[in-house]
Amino acid sequence: xxxxxxxxxxxxxxxxxxxxxxxxxxxxxxxxxxxxxxxxxxxxxxxxxxxxxxxxxxxxxxxxxxxxxxxxxxxxxxxxxxxxxxxxxxxxxxxxxxxxxxxxxxxxxxxxxxxxxxxxxxxx
Numbered sequence: 017x018x019x020x021x022x023x024x025x026x027x028x029x030x031x032x033x034x035x036x037x038x039x040x041x042x043x044x045x046x047x048x049x050x051x052x053x054x055x056x057x058x059x060x061x062x063x064x065x066x067x068x069x070x071x072x073x074x075x076x077x078x079x080x081x082x083x084x085x086x087x088x089x090x091x092x093x094x095x096x097x098x099x100x101x102x103x104x105x106x107x108x109x110x111x112x113x114x115x116x117x118x119x120x121x122x123x124x125x126x127x128x129x130x131x132x133x134x135x136x137x138x139x140x
Contacts, residue, residue, distance in 0.1 A: 038072050
């Protein structure tokens with residue numbers, strides 16, 4: 017029996033109505049970069065910032081993101097600094113709070129309606 021790892025990493029794939037518009041928004045508002053883009057106009061893209069990667073796929077149905085549930089939780093090293101960066105862009109929907117579950121986090125909603133939560137452990 018080996019102790020080799022089985023899994024490498026994962027990335028969410030968000031179905032979106034317009035991949036290029038999503039690329040532009042994530043670059044301008046969240047500071048992501050394009051790692052990969054498929055077709056012209058784009059029907060698939062991989063974007064990243066630091067170690068976080070998000071994939072976007074051209075939606076071909078009537079999928080709508082949840083208005084109340086987080087689609088992606090991004091762990092940060094300095095949640096208050098990240099909050100200030102995004103607050104300056106006017107895109108934060110809920111300011112940072114410290115919760116009993118040991119995290120300090122805040123929310124924003126992207127142009128497609130996906131709720132992203134950014135947080136940091138307060139139990140160092």
